[in-house]
Amino acid sequence: MLFNSLQFLVFFVIVTLLYFSLPKRFVVSLLLFASIYFYMVFKPEYILILFFTIIIDYIAGILLEDAKGHKRKVYLIMSLVANIGVLAFFKYFNFINQNIDDLLSNFHSQTPFPFLKILLPIGLSFHTFQAMSYTIEVYRGNHKAERNFMVYSLYVMFYPQLVAGPIERPQNILYQLHAKHNFDYEKFRVGLMMMAVGFFKKVVIADRLSMVVDYAYAHPATQSSFTYLVTSVFYSFQIYCDFSGYTDIAIGSALVMGIDLMENFRSPYFSKTIPEFWSRWHISLSTWFRDYVYISLGGNRVSKLRLCLNIFIVFLLSGLWHGANWTFIVWGCIHALYMILTNLFNWVFKKDKVKSKPSAAVQLLQMVFTFFLVTMAWVFFRAPSIKQAVGVLKAIFSFHGNPNAAFGLNNAEMLFSVGLIVLLILKDRFYPKIEIKHNVKYYTVLITIALFCYLFGVFNVAQFIYFQF
Amino acid sequence: MKKKISFVIAAVLLIVYAISSVDAAMRVIHQARYKLGRAFWSEKDRYGDLYTFTHLHRFQSEVGTDRKNINYKPACKGKDINIYAICDSYFKDHFVKGDEFCRANITLVHFGDRDDHPIDIDLDTTKINIIVIEKTERHLRNSIFTGQAHLESLVNVKNAPLPVATTASVNTTKPVAAAPASANSGSSQNGILSRGLRAIFNPNLNSNLEFNLFDYPVFTRIKELKASINEKWFGRADNGAVVSTDGSHLLWPPTVNGTSSESSFAHYSAAQVDSIVNALNTLNTIYKKKGFDYVYFIPIPNPSTIIEAKYHPYNNLIPVILNNKNLQVKTLDLYTPFLKSTVDLYAIGDTHWNSAGYYSFLNTFNAELEKLPAKR
Numbered sequence: 057m058l059f060n061s062l063q064f065l066v067f068f069v070i071v072t073l074l075y076f077s078l079p080k081r082f083v084v085s086l087l088l089f090a091s092i093y094f095y096m097v098f099k100p101e102y103i104l105i106l107f108f109t110i111i112i113d114y115i116a117g118i119l120l121e122d123a124k125g126h127k128r129k130v131y132l133i134m135s136l137v138a139n140i141g142v143l144a145f146f147k148y149f150n151f152i153n154q155n156i157d158d159l160l161s162n163f164h165s166q167t168p169f170p171f172l173k174i175l176l177p178i179g180l181s182f183h184t185f186q187a188m189s190y191t192i193e194v195y196r197g198n199h200k201a202e203r204n205f206m207v208y209s210l211y212v213m214f215y216p217q218l219v220a221g222p223i224e225r226p227q228n229i230l231y232q233l234h235a236k237h238n239f240d241y242e243k244f245r246v247g248l249m250m251m252a253v254g255f256f257k258k259v260v261i262a263d264r265l266s267m268v269v270d271y272a273y274a275h276p277a278t279q280s281s282f283t284y285l286v287t288s289v290f291y292s293f294q295i296y297c298d299f300s301g302y303t304d305i306a307i308g309s310a311l312v313m314g315i316d317l318m319e320n321f322r323s324p325y326f327s328k329t330i331p332e333f334w335s336r337w338h339i340s341l342s343t344w345f346r347d348y349v350y351i352s353l354g355g356n357r358v359s360k361l362r363l364c365l366n367i368f369i370v371f372l373l374s375g376l377w378h379g380a381n382w383t384f385i386v387w388g389c390i391h392a393l394y395m396i397l398t399n400l401f402n403w404v405f406k407k408d409k410v411k412s413k414p415s416a417a418v419q420l421l422q423m424v425f426t427f428f429l430v431t432m433a434w435v436f437f438r439a440p441s442i443k444q445a446v447g448v449l450k451a452i453f454s455f456h457g458n459p460n461a462a463f464g465l466n467n468a469e470m471l472f473s474v475g476l477i478v479l480l481i482l483k484d485r486f487y488p489k490i491e492i493k494h495n496v497k498y499y500t501v502l503i504t505i506a507l508f509c510y511l512f513g514v515f516n517v518a519q520f521i522y523f524q525f
Numbered sequence: 526m527k528k529k530i531s532f533v534i535a536a537v538l539l540i541v542y543a544i545s546s547v548d549a550a551m552r553v554i555h556q557a558r559y560k561l562g563r564a565f566w567s568e569k570d571r572y573g574d575l576y577t578f579t580h581l582h583r584f585q586s587e588v589g590t591d592r593k594n595i596n597y598k599p600a601c602k603g604k605d606i607n608i609y610a611i612c613d614s615y616f617k618d619h620f621v622k623g624d625e626f627c628r629a630n631i632t633l634v635h636f637g638d639r640d641d642h643p644i645d646i647d648l649d650t651t652k653i654n655i656i657v658i659e660k661t662e663r664h665l666r667n668s669i670f671t672g673q674a675h676l677e678s679l680v681n682v683k684n685a686p687l688p689v690a691t692t693a694s695v696n697t698t699k700p701v702a703a704a705p706a707s708a709n710s711g712s713s714q715n716g717i718l719s720r721g722l723r724a725i726f727n728p729n730l731n732s733n734l735e736f737n738l739f740d741y742p743v744f745t746r747i748k749e750l751k752a753s754i755n756e757k758w759f760g761r762a763d764n765g766a767v768v769s770t771d772g773s774h775l776l777w778p779p780t781v782n783g784t785s786s787e788s789s790f791a792h793y794s795a796a797q798v799d800s801i802v803n804a805l806n807t808l809n810t811i812y813k814k815k816g817f818d819y820v821y822f823i824p825i826p827n828p829s830t831i832i833e834a835k836y837h838p839y840n841n842l843i844p845v846i847l848n849n850k851n852l853q854v855k856t857l858d859l860y861t862p863f864l865k866s867t868v869d870l871y872a873i874g875d876t877h878w879n880s881a882g883y884y885s886f887l888n889t890f891n892a893e894l895e896k897l898p899a900k901r
Contacts, residue, residue, distance in 0.1 A: 062734045066542055073535035077528040097726050469759040511751050 151380035179219030222340035237314025247311030254304030259513035262297035271464025280458035328422035545733035573875030575775035578765025580752035584874035627891035663787035
């Protein structure tokens with residue numbers, strides 16, 4: 057079920073009203089069945105895959121807690137293998153098979169494995185990582201195993217964050233699922249406003265910018281250096297608004313019910329360095345990799361060479377997590393390179409010993425430069441192939457014109473789109489959280505945003521970008 | 526108290542949600558809203574299906590009222606003809622009233638959608654019995670040939686002179702056009718499961734919710750405001766319809782593009798025409814064997830065929846079929862009178878004809894019916 061649909065709006069109202077009107081003992085069941093229904097709307101039979109991993113991890117968590125010695129590791133590995141195995145099969149089987157086939161074709165042979173018609177279960181990467189964080193935290197002794205099967209199932213399947221995060225930790229959410237949340241007017245208002253802003257980002261900004269981006273990638277003959285540059289900048293904001301918009305709706309809809317989900321974006325394009333960018337973008341994923349991969353590899357308590365290798369591994373895996381395509385792997389490697397070069401710069405120039413804050417002009421330059429680096433990397437994220445991504449970058453840096461150059465929108469809508477980006481930047485800079493204290497003003501702003509979503513929303517774009525993960 | 530109110534509101538919304546999931550319930554609601562009167566009609570019924578895609582105000586016309594006010598009384602007297610019309614929405618969607626056909630009573634059998642159910646009849650052999658196969662031009666290439674086996678079995682004559690072998694019964698290797706599941710059909714477990722899943726996860730749920738919650742006159746103005754902003758400021762409109770070259774009508778996009786099989790301007794092969802002609806000839810033979818006196822084929826020209834005639838070269842599909850020397854079925858040519866007409870025959874925001882177009886058809890068809898010799 058897509059968030060930007062009438063079906064979701066009605067579903068959300070029904071579930072929320074029932075949540076506050078039913079006795080406490082029915083609340084978990086309500087949310088669980090609502091989440092099951094929410095997931096099954098995409099493809100009903102894939103609920104079986106989800107239940108398979110839920111059952112494995114539920115049992116593994118209890119066994120882990122009760123076991124001693126090396127058995128604990130065995131149960132952890134069992135759980136991780138099941139989760140990664142499901143993820144690998146559905147997401148990477150055909151990709152790996154295709155690469156084997158391409159390799160063997162050089163020797164006039166072909167892959168011995170059949171290509172399977174596999175549809176990727178929606179949100180697989182997200183709920184797999186969330187499930188894995190549970191068993192790892194139980195293994196590490198940071199959280200008790202959840203004995204209530206329904207609560208554990210809800211932890212994995214909680215519908216606001218089921219298909220595109222934030223990727224939660226058991227410490228943050230399990231205790232909240234046990235609690236009964238009485239209606240909290242403050243949380244209700246904040247949650248509704250977050251949802252409204254999320255919808256605005258998605259249907260007014262992201263889906264509008266996507267028309268320019270899709271047009272450029274579908275019609276390379278109509279592009280020039282300038283149009284590709286604009287397209288790339290637009291894509292940076294498209295993916296930001298698409299993903300952070302979804303997250304706002306997810307966090308907002310949970311908050312309306314009194315449940316606090318973790319923050320996932322913190323004005324990432326105001327970052328002055330790449331490391332800072334990764335502390336502000338898709339925070340739940342970057343902290344997941346930090347806590348469960350980077351630190352397990354030794355973190356930064358290793359030699360400088362090993363540190364660089366750790367960074368490379370983490371970002372390679374991050375790229376792979378985003379999709380089964382070489383473009384995502386290259387994107388991950390580019391960010392690994394950025395991070396390694398940043399570390400090298402700091403080591404060589406001992407930057408961390410500099411105490412004084414740079415001037416506003418320097419900070420602005422740093423932000424623009426960081427945004428530029430991120431935008432250039434996003435080209436690999438968007439392009440369907442490395443060849444096309446390289447073509448786009450070549451076109452940008454060749455500074456060539458094109459008499460047939462065109463955008464996918466008319467001039468008025470291009471200006472409007474630029475205006476929306478400026479509005480977004482101002483909002484992130486000055487109003488990261490919209491808090492309105494007075495009721496009339498609050499509802500006026502809320503209704504105005506809702507009206508603008510309808511009047512200026514673009515409603516013929518199918519999915520949120522991150523749904524494919 | 527607040528909890529009780531919340532629960533009641535949730536329950537009402539849940540009922541609306543559940544009803545919106547069930548296609549059969551939606552059909553009942555649609556018919557009920559139509560019977561309640563214009564204030565409850567859907568936008569599609571009020572202003573036309575293409576208008577509903579775009580909400581461009583200048584293409585809003587009272588399509589529903591126009592159809593409701595159809596009042597055609599043929600001059601001829603007597604009822605010695607029974608017509609069984611295998612038809613699409615050009616006949617069925619509130620056009621045909623039943624008493625506008627010269628000398629004839631008419632029974633409609635819908636072909637090609639969820640209302641598609643075969644009927645069993647006893648032919649009154651004292652009267653002239655006619656099968657009419659009416660189909661809009663854009664479906665000719667897809668429906669007549671591929672749906673032939675199904676068309677053969679839509680009207681079953683219980684008192685037929687001899688058992689009639691249909692294509693499905695004679696040639697089991699030939700693919701049979703799938704008949705839509707009816708409520709009375711024997712269902713396997715898979716059928717129950719897939720129907721159940723469809724009821725719970727209905728792909729039409731969003732449009733059904735829109736129909737139940739927001740398809741009322743009070744919301745039309747805001748939809749038109751959005752459409753106006755998109756068109757005037759951003760030069761965009763919903764791609765569910767295109768504007769005709771002269772700006773007078775909305776047209777269904779596949780009927781104007783250069784490649785679609787529904788298009789009035791796309792190429793077709795001689796083999797495709799032959800397959801349509803052969804299918805019609807087979808239908809003619811089968812229904813004659815069932816006891817019908819005549820079988821008529823009535824293709825309705827696409828609106829784009831007539832409206833865009835001055836601007837784009839028509840592919841002549843209808844004249845080519847009607848003039849095919851091998852065609853044995855009786856035909857009704859509407860292309861020629863429609864092309865010559867100086868009156869607008871199609872609704873400006875709908876894929877169908879308007880009352881003037883329907884009257885033009887009736888004039889032509891009734892002239893044909895009047896000429897039929899009486900049965901001795």
